Amino acid sequence: MNKSSYIIGFVTVLTAVVALVLSLLYSGLKDTHKKNELLFEKKAILSSLKDVVGNSKLTNDEVSQIFSKDVSQYIIDTKGNILDKTQLENLGLGDLTADELDAKKEFAKPFDKRLMPLYVYKDKKGDEYYVVKLLGKGLWDEISGYLALDGDKNTIHGASFDHKGETPGMGAEMKDNPKFAAEFKGKAIFDDKGNLVSIDVRKGGAVDKMHDVDGITGATLTSDGITRMLKTSLTNYEAFLEKQ
């Protein structure tokens, strides 16, 4: 039988050693993690544009290159204005770029205080594509994505999705199965009268050809989550997209 003091001492030393090693490792790798995350987001943005960017397998250098050359980043508010440098400074944000914006925090703010990232891609012909950020809740955890719109700010050009903890083989298909994102191409987010109807991920298959896509088999709740995510995220951009 061990004495209590020995047990307490043993556990304390063990915990201290483990905590020290882990925190050293964490702070050592933190910059690499951050870099990976930003690069991952950039890849996701380009993946929603893959029909114009071409070549879906880009190396890290290519991604950074395309971003500095063909992509302009803007921060907009929910009234549809693109914020310029002085406005950002007045908000105390300085020279923050769109990809550094913490989307999760912005979505949690009251509607008229939110700032949204906007990416504009210009292809060789000079056509512009608008990429908007999507964020919502799936069945288990956060889901997110990017939606690329054609120059008319209505027709969907492409989409890419990501999730944190959806069930592999079911909800995770939103990301793993490229067919799901491909279904979005050519759909419209506004109806004929100019109202934002968003896109419905419908269980049992699309009904309305312009505004529905097929739901994911075995993942009704994730599909519903995607529908909600599209609706709320696009509402943030509604004012901007309605502007001509």
Next chain:
Amino acid sequence: MSENIKDSKKAWFPMGKKEKRMLLDPLNDNNPVTVQVLGICSALAVTSMLLPSIVMAIAVIFVVAMSNLTISLMRNYIPKQVRMIVQLVIIAFLVTIVELTLKAYSFDVYKQLSVFIGLIITNCIVMGRLEAFAMANKPWQSFLDGVGNGLGYGVILIIISFFRELFGRGTLFSGSPLEMKIIGAGSDFWIDTTTNSFFGWYTNNNLMVLPAAAIFIMGLIIWYQRSKNEKLVDIS
């Protein structure tokens, strides 16, 4: 028994009959997945594609082997009253190392495995080996036992994910530089399912993508193994 002690005193890292059995037993006769039926949850969850399964297998081999080694080194000092907590701390420590390393050097795979790396902590194989083996055996033997059990788990994972990816998506190693499109329209390899070609009638089996397929394949593996391995016949 006395022979064994003499045996292991000869060298730092003895590799006798007993050690070989520690390494190879878990691959077949005492497989943690198909015989002991441990670690089923992650075996169902991560096996829809080969690449994440291979990474998961490597991660589990690392965690079982290193935690076995660490606990075995500490076994004479661990107070009996808190031994399970100590084991959990060590497992969680190693799993966090794996997670941080993957996030830094293999971000795509880290994203794919998402929660399941963290869930290695709750994989019964790890804790099972610590309690059953590492607490009572020498470090080198414990390390081998860990590698063996990790391999036993990994082999099953890779077999299952091979069939699931091939018949569910028609690809192999998808997401890695080795990516191969075996079955599908415009396939690089054997089976081209363009509408008018010879295999035009074939479509991928969507059931294989779902976790349920893993349990069918696992059932078939257990069936095959028990029909071939005499030691497992009529085990009751």
